[in-house]
Amino acid sequence: MHPKRREARTGYWLRWWDEAGNLLFWAVEQIEQERQQKERLIAYLQSQGIDPNNLP
DSSP, rough: OOOOOTTEEEEOOOEEEEEEEEEOOOOOHHHHHHHHHHHHHHHHHHTTTTTTTTTT
């Protein structure tokens, strides 16, 4: 196991998983994941000729 860098600190970080074995994200990781999903959705809508800023 190698130390990881997080919030300008290097060290070992405690991580949690749920009962199904899925890693539980830190808040900053969750925000980044949601941002990436949003960007993919916007790109898909635009590729289909849909303006994501003007949805019905």
